[in-house]
Amino acid sequence: MKLPQTFFLNSNVVAIARKMLGKILFTKIDNQITGGIIVETEAYSYKEKGCHAYKGMTKRNEVMFREGGIAYVYLCYGVHEMFNVVTNKKGKADAVLVRALEPLVGIEQMMKRVNAKTERKIASGPGKLTKALGIDRRCNGKEMNSVEIWIEDKNLKFKNRDIGCSPRIGIDYAGDDAWLPWRFTISNINDYKFKIQNL
């Protein structure tokens, strides 16, 4: 089942980030379908200093202020496209950064895009997963149930011990807010992968 927009309208972005683990992010770009299981996410709220929207609306973060359920894609360090899903109601600029995927569909195509020789680690970072899925700033503002990009729920459930929760990566500029445990990870994904059917 494709996740509906309502999934992203909740005001608790941390809960959404947690629930996005195990969902499957797909793109159909250049007529190729590629996708992977979301295994690492981070929550960002306009109320805290780690968030691009903390200081208000700018040209870059404008889509974060729209109604939830759309993509927020921006360029980081001049090199990497970063993919987020905007959440919450219009004007409440929250988002979830997707930081890593377990490759699942269209693996050959993903390997080609990232120029990798093996399928291992081809989407194991926020900059790499966008490259693997063909996501770039053209996806900025795109609805998350469109034909180019969407997330599916295959009802994957995890044991508590396989879910990690820790501070977010690379946001030292956020001061105290850098300590918020808003990063979520899955370990032992291979123990769960086989449960996914009907790709």
Place this chain on the structure above:
DNA sequence: TACGTGATCACG
């Protein structure tokens, strides 16, 4: 551990 890379943003 160092640095490429270029858009963005807060200054004037």
Place this chain on the structure above:
DNA sequence: GTGATCACGTAA
């Protein structure tokens, strides 16, 4: 206009 900074990846 300009310059510091950046939600990374890779090589070493």
